[in-house]
Amino acid sequence: MDEIQKNLLEQVAGLHEMPAGAYNIRADGKSVDRATTAHIDIVTKTDKSGIDIIIKPGTRKESVHIPVVLSQSGLTEMVYNDFYVGDDCDVTIVAGCGIHNSGDSDSRHDGLHSFYIGKNSHVKYVEKHYGTGGGRGGRIMNPETKVELGENSFMEMETVQIKGVDSTKRFTGAKLADGARLVVTEKLMTHGSQTAETSFQVDLEGAESSANIISRSVARDDSRQIFYSKINGNNRCKGHSECDGIIMDSAKISAVPEITANHLDAELIHEAAIGKIAGDQIIKLMTLGLTEAEAEAQIVNGFLK
Amino acid sequence: MDEIQKNLLEQVAGLHEMPAGAYNIRADGKSVDRATTAHIDIVTKTDKSGIDIIIKPGTRKESVHIPVVLSQSGLTEMVYNDFYVGDDCDVTIVAGCGIHNSGDSDSRHDGLHSFYIGKNSHVKYVEKHYGTGGGRGGRIMNPETKVELGENSFMEMETVQIKGVDSTKRFTGAKLADGARLVVTEKLMTHGSQTAETSFQVDLEGAESSANIISRSVARDDSRQIFYSKINGNNRCKGHSECDGIIMDSAKISAVPEITANHLDAELIHEAAIGKIAGDQIIKLMTLGLTEAEAEAQIVNGFLK
Numbered sequence: 001m002d003e004i005q006k007n008l009l010e011q012v013a014g015l016h017e018m019p020a021g022a023y024n025i026r027a028d029g030k031s032v033d034r035a036t037t038a039h040i041d042i043v044t045k046t047d048k049s050g051i052d053i054i055i056k057p058g059t060r061k062e063s064v065h066i067p068v069v070l071s072q073s074g075l076t077e078m079v080y081n082d083f084y085v086g087d088d089c090d091v092t093i094v095a096g097c098g099i100h101n102s103g104d105s106d107s108r109h110d111g112l113h114s115f116y117i118g119k120n121s122h123v124k125y126v127e128k129h130y131g132t133g134g135g136r137g138g139r140i141m142n143p144e145t146k147v148e149l150g151e152n153s154f155m156e157m158e159t160v161q162i163k164g165v166d167s168t169k170r171f172t173g174a175k176l177a178d179g180a181r182l183v184v185t186e187k188l189m190t191h192g193s194q195t196a197e198t199s200f201q202v203d204l205e206g207a208e209s210s211a212n213i214i215s216r217s218v219a220r221d222d223s224r225q226i227f228y229s230k231i232n233g234n235n236r237c238k239g240h241s242e243c244d245g246i247i248m249d250s251a252k253i254s255a256v257p258e259i260t261a262n263h264l265d266a267e268l269i270h271e272a273a274i275g276k277i278a279g280d281q282i283i284k285l286m287t288l289g290l291t292e293a294e295a296e297a298q299i300v301n302g303f304l305k
Numbered sequence: 306m307d308e309i310q311k312n313l314l315e316q317v318a319g320l321h322e323m324p325a326g327a328y329n330i331r332a333d334g335k336s337v338d339r340a341t342t343a344h345i346d347i348v349t350k351t352d353k354s355g356i357d358i359i360i361k362p363g364t365r366k367e368s369v370h371i372p373v374v375l376s377q378s379g380l381t382e383m384v385y386n387d388f389y390v391g392d393d394c395d396v397t398i399v400a401g402c403g404i405h406n407s408g409d410s411d412s413r414h415d416g417l418h419s420f421y422i423g424k425n426s427h428v429k430y431v432e433k434h435y436g437t438g439g440g441r442g443g444r445i446m447n448p449e450t451k452v453e454l455g456e457n458s459f460m461e462m463e464t465v466q467i468k469g470v471d472s473t474k475r476f477t478g479a480k481l482a483d484g485a486r487l488v489v490t491e492k493l494m495t496h497g498s499q500t501a502e503t504s505f506q507v508d509l510e511g512a513e514s515s516a517n518i519i520s521r522s523v524a525r526d527d528s529r530q531i532f533y534s535k536i537n538g539n540n541r542c543k544g545h546s547e548c549d550g551i552i553m554d555s556a557k558i559s560a561v562p563e564i565t566a567n568h569l570d571a572e573l574i575h576e577a578a579i580g581k582i583a584g585d586q587i588i589k590l591m592t593l594g595l596t597e598a599e600a601e602a603q604i605v606n607g608f609l610k
Contacts, residue, residue, distance in 0.1 A: 233579075245566070252567050259579055260559040261552050267580035274538075274564055275572035 001027055004132075005069045008098030011130040013067040019094075023065040024051055026079070028072045040064055040091075050080035053093075057086030057118065065094045068111070073103025073137050078110045087118035087150070096128035099139040099165070108140040115147040117155065125157045131164025138166040145172045151206070152179040161196070162189040162304060170198045176237075178206035186215040187304045190223035190251070199228040204237035204266065213241040218300050219251035229257040233266025243272040246303060248296070306332055309437075310374045313403025316435040318372040324399075328370040329356055331384070333377045345369055345396075355385035358398075362391030362423065370399045373416070378408025378442050383415045392423035392455070401433035404444040404470070413445040420452040422460065430462045436469025443471040450477045456511070457484040466501070467494040467609060475503045481542075483511035491520040492609045495528035495556070504533040509542035509571065518546040523605050524556030534562040538571025548577040551608060553601070 001009070005027050013019075022040035025033045031051075036042050039059035043052045053064055066081065085091065101107040117123055131139035141161075149155055161168060174182050182202065190196050202211045211231060219225045231239040245253040259268040277299050285295035306314070310332050318324075327345035330338045336356075341347050344364035348357045358369055371386065390396065406412040422428055436444035446466075454460055466473060479487050487507065495501050507516045516536060524530045536544040550558040564573040582604050590600035 247566050247569055247571075249569065251569075252565065254563065254565040255575070256561070256563040257575070257577070258559060258561040259577055260557065261550070261579040262557050264552055264554065264556075264581050266552075268578070270560065270562070270575070270577040272562070272564055272575040273573070274566040276569050 001032060002071070004071045004100045008069040008071065008100055008130065008132070009067055012069070012096030012098040012128045013065055013094050019063070019065045021063040021065070026066070026068040028070055029075060029077050037062060045080065048080050049078065050082070053081065053083045055083070055085045055089055055091055058088050059086065060090040063092040063094065067095065068097040068109060070098070070107050070109055071100040073101050073107055073135055074105030076106070076108040079112070081111065081113050083113065083115045085115065085117040085121050085123055087120055089118070089121040089123070092124045092126070094126045096126070096130070097141055097143070098130045099133070099141065101131070101133040101137045101139050102135040104136045106138040106140055110142045112144045112146070115145070115155070117147065117149050117153050119151040119153060121150065121153045123153070123155045125155060127157070127159045129161040129165050129168065131166065139164060140167045141165050142169045147174040147182070149174060149176045149180040149182060151177045154181045155183070157182070157184045159184070160187045162187065166194050168196045170196070172199070173201045174211070175203045176206050176209035176211065178208060180206055180209045182211040184213045188215070188217040188225065189220070189304060190225055191220040192223060193221070194223040196223070197226045200241070201230045202239065203232045203234060204239055205234050207236045209235065210238040211240070215243045216304060217244070217253065218246045218248065218304060219253050220248045221251060222249070223251045225253045227253070227255045229270070231259050231268055233259070233261045233263055233268050235263050236265035237263070237267070239266070239268040241270045245274040246300065247274060247276055306337060307376070309376045309405045313374040313376065313405055313435065313437070314372055317374070317401030317403040317433045318370050318399050324368065324370045326368040326370070327358070331371070331373040333375060334380060334382050342367060350385065353385050354383060355387070358386065358388045360388070360390045360394055360396055363393045364391065365395040368397040368399065372400065373402040373414060375403070375412050375414055376405040378406050378412055378440055379410030381411070381413040384417070386416065386418050388418065388420045390420065390422045390426050390428055392425055394423070394426040394428070397429045397431070399431045401431070401435070402446055402448070403435045404438070404446065406436070406438040406442045406444050407440040409441045411443040411445055415447045417449045417451070420450070420460070422452065422454050422458050424456040424458060426455065426458045428458070428460045430460060432462070432464045434466040434470050434473065436471065444469060445472045446470050447474045449475070452479040452487070454479060454481045454485040454487060456482045459486045460488070462487070462489045464489070465492045467492060471499050473501045475501070477504070478506045479516070480508045481511050481514035481516065483513060485511055485514045487516040489518045493520070493522040493530065494525070494609060495530055496525040497528060498526070499528040501528070502531045505546070506535045507544065508537045508539060509544055510539050512541045514540065515543040516545070520548045521609060522549070522558065523551045523553065523609060524558050525553045526556060527554070528556045530558045532558070532560045534575070536564050536573055538564070538566045538568055538573050540568050541570035542568070542572070544571070544573040546575045550579040551605065552579060552581055
């Protein structure tokens, strides 16, 4: 990997060097490095582009890193990664994609990540998207995540996209079995003329299942964001969705949540708020000696932290 | 009017006798009584079914009642009523529709009410929908309301549909000029196998315009409700939408709000909550001597009051 790729890797996976545990690093459409452990296997798919990540039942305190970097302008790829997580696991999975585009053609990474999670497991899943490069070609990422969460399992999902992605269409779908729990935290910032569309669909199928979807976003300049979130309560369950958006400059944000109670014991709540940074917050920080721009930056950083 | 029609009239317009002020009473597709005042004129449309209600500038503390009753089974009507409210008015408008259907054919009333409201006016608009009759024919009402609200005018709209309407598709649209304010309170109860769809679209076009849409609904038995609410903030404005739904028995409720900030100074908030009556509320009332059914009825009445 060259310096540009190493920088992308650091941004999307926090990696300065090869990580401990299992990993698969993909650069410009090819696997460039891989490690497996006694409990975690990674197998290249033979029918299409992508890998199977197989985590044995009972695997605990282990991690898998599968970052993707693209630095060749004009590269377009569609990758399918399937995660099979056995019963009684406690694992951290770090994915993410960094694109550096210094050319005139669009670079694009589409990824479908499917999770098949057994019973009584805890999966922490972190996904970051990042773009750099001064070329006129677009940096496009369309991540799709589908989760089947087994009985009494818990998935925490953190997605972050705060810089440099010109266009993104994100979909996250989840089906929850009895007692399963899903917490999603999404952080999104768009600037320039970027567009971002985020869509969630959560089916609370199991008794005592619960989901909490939290989205925080900042739209600057002329950027445009649309947030969709569907929660279906099909059993005794709890669902909560929250979308807080800050608009700046000439940006636009839409929030379109949808909650449907199909069961007497479904409890569903949605909240959304869109607005600019409160003037008194800025003034307060300016009285402490910050410029208006510094005050805004500090508030935005705090909001997305 | 016969006894059935008089009962419908009382339910939808709270009228025991002819009201004071201007009124137009429509029964089974025909105007049966009308009164105008020095400031309020009512004119039958010549090109289609319906009336024009013309309220002169400066009209204050006056009211208009325009209830509709249908007791002939199988009657279907589409009525267009246009309200022209001048500047500096303060008026109350009571509309509503009652259907009694004892036959096997569907009875249906579709109404489009358009409001053209001038500057600095206050309009209180009350609309009730009610159905009775043991026939197998459906009682169907599809009210549509479109409002253009002039500078610094204020419209309060209360809609109630709590009994006997088998199917309803409701649409309320409003465009607000500078300083205009809209408050909508909707109360809805469905039972049996009824379906209700409610849809709002509010365009906050004017500087300092504001809208508050509050919907409270109860769905019983096998009934199904869908609530849509779109608020577009196109200027310095405030928008708030709130949907609280109680589900009982095997009922289903969906809430699909949509808020879009197209302007830096738009502040938009949406809240929705769907669930059944909290068990501890029922237990508390039962310890005071009520049966479970009485406790439920009391909570539902309080919620829709």
